[in-house]
Amino acid sequence: MTSFLIDENMNQKAVRTVPTQDKGFDVLFPDQGGYRGASDKAVRDIATRDHRVLVSVERDFGQFGLKPEDMPDGAIWIRPTGRISQPNVGVLFEGLCKVLVQNFRSDPYNFKGKILEVYPDRVDVRTVGGGVTSYPVPSSA
Amino acid sequence: MSDLLTLVNKPAGEHAQIQHLSGTTLPAGSGKAAFFVGTGIANLMTIPHHRGFESRTFSIYNLLIPEVEPSPQFNLYAAFSNFGYLRERLSHSSDAVKSVVEMNFNIMHGNPVFRGTRIPIYQIIEELADGTPLHELEEGYPSLSLEQIQRGLDFAASVVRIYDDQLPDR
Numbered sequence: 001m002t003s004f005l006i007d008e009n010m011n012q013k014a015v016r017t018v019p020t021q022d023k024g025f026d027v028l029f030p031d032q033g034g035y036r037g038a039s040d041k042a043v044r045d046i047a048t049r050d051h052r053v054l055v056s057v058e059r060d061f062g063q064f065g066l067k068p069e070d071m072p073d074g075a076i077w078i079r080p081t082g083r084i085s086q087p088n089v090g091v092l093f094e095g096l097c098k099v100l101v102q103n104f105r106s107d108p109y110n111f112k113g114k115i116l117e118v119y120p121d122r123v124d125v126r127t128v129g130g131g132v133t134s135y136p137v138p139s140s141a
Numbered sequence: 142m143s144d145l146l147t148l149v150n151k152p153a154g155e156h157a158q159i160q161h162l163s164g165t166t167l168p169a170g171s172g173k174a175a176f177f178v179g180t181g182i183a184n185l186m187t188i189p190h191h192r193g194f195e196s197r198t199f200s201i202y203n204l205l206i207p208e209v210e211p212s213p214q215f216n217l218y219a220a221f222s223n224f225g226y227l228r229e230r231l232s233h234s235s236d237a238v239k240s241v242v243e244m245n246f247n248i249m250h251g252n253p254v255f256r257g258t259r260i261p262i263y264q265i266i267e268e269l270a271d272g273t274p275l276h277e278l279e280e281g282y283p284s285l286s287l288e289q290i291q292r293g294l295d296f297a298a299s300v301v302r303i304y305d306d307q308l309p310d311r
Contacts, residue, residue, distance in 0.1 A: 008259035009249070011268070011281035030259075036284055037257040039247040057264075058249060084264050085271035086281050 001026050002100070002109055005047045007056035008036055010078070014090035023097050028052060048072055053111045055093075057084050066115070068128045074111025078118050092118045095137040099123045102138050224251045230300050238299070241292040255293055258284040262293045 003026040006015055012029060020027050028050075030036040035046050047054040054071065057078040066075070076096065080088040096118045100109055117124040125133045228244050231253065243256040252261040260282050268278055278290060 008282075008284060009261060009264060011273075012283060013277060013281040031283065037248070037259060039245075040250065041247065043259070058261075083267035083271045085268045086273045086277065087271065 002111070003050070003052040004028065004055050004076075005033060005035075005043070005050065005052035006030070007043060007054060007058065008038075009057050010055060010093075011086045011089045014086045015093055017090055018094045018097055020097065023101050025097065025100075044071065047075075057089055059084075068113045068115045068126055071115060072112060074114045074116070076116045076118060081120055092120060095120070096123060098138050099135045103135055222251070227253055227300065231296065234296055234299060238292050238296045241289045242296045253293075253296065255285055255289050258282075260284060262297055265290055265293060266297055 001024055004020075005028050006012070008030040015027065015029075033046060033050075035043050038046070043056075044054060046052075048071075051073050053073060054075045055078065056075070057080070059079075068074075078089055078092045078096070080092060082088060096116070113128045115126045117126065121137055123135045123137065125135065127133075224244070224246075231239065231242060231244060234242070241256050242253050242262065244251055244253050248254055249259055249261050252263065254261050255265075265278065265282075265285075268281070269275075273281070275287060275290065279285060279287060
């Protein structure tokens with residue numbers, strides 16, 4: 001089962017509206033994981049320690065040039081093209097789950113060494129070495 | 142006037158700014174030293190934005206904050222960020238605001254966040270701008286209370302006023 005670690009900056013109501021367990025994803029929230037108010041590095045370390053994929057809407061991770069090799073268990077940046085808000089984050093998180101289910105249902109997804117950037121219309125998967133593969137977001141799961 | 146910084150912008154297109162600093166003291170926690178810049182410093186810049194000033198301000202903070210993780214990408218980003226300006230504004234905010242807002246380079250890369258959380262204040266503003274009701278914000282961000290959100294918005298409001306003394310410390 002793919003395990004996500006939801007950053008505290010994610011709107012939790014938006015995440016909870018997506019039936020993640022039905023899709024085979026285990027989701028950890030800050031209060032459950034004890035990383036409320038933790039530093040950026042601490043959150044990354046907890047994700048690595050627990051082999052979870054960090055899911056964040058933080059815009060600056062990308063700007064700071066974190067590379068796939070910096071996130072051994074992978075990371076997902078939710079990137080609304082407009083405002084970071086409950087509806088926008090919810091749509092993008094649902095789109096991410098659809099892409100994963102549609103493209104990797106029979107082959108459990110391996111996030112190691114990958115950073116996924118989630119846009120309204122696609123999910124870009126960046127791998128060590130600079131490769132990028134784009135998956136369009138399906139209209140239905 | 143509590144704010145020690147005044148920026149005067151010429152109309153758009155002229156690309157000139159005058160900055161005037163006087164008696165500036167670094168906020169507590171950013172270093173053990175204080176510095177004084179004499180009055181009357183005026184600087185004509187040709188940069189069509191205020192980022193030139195921010196860059197100078199940050200360089201002082203950067204020297205006094207050794208705990209910042211060294212990273213070429215980080216320094217480049219921070220040098221062109223609003224960190225110094227916002228930290229200065231926060232240092233002049235009321236105790237009520239400072240009790241719920243913090244800026245820490247190691248949390249959300251220094252963006253102002255609600256104290257004890259990783260939730261940036263700008264994000265709550267974007268939520269409100271997109272129509273998320275206040276009571277739903279408390280559901281979406283269980284770390285926050287309504288009062289914390291309001292204090293955070295007070296700080297946000299303070300940085301879009303041109304004079305601090307329009308709304309003195311509350």
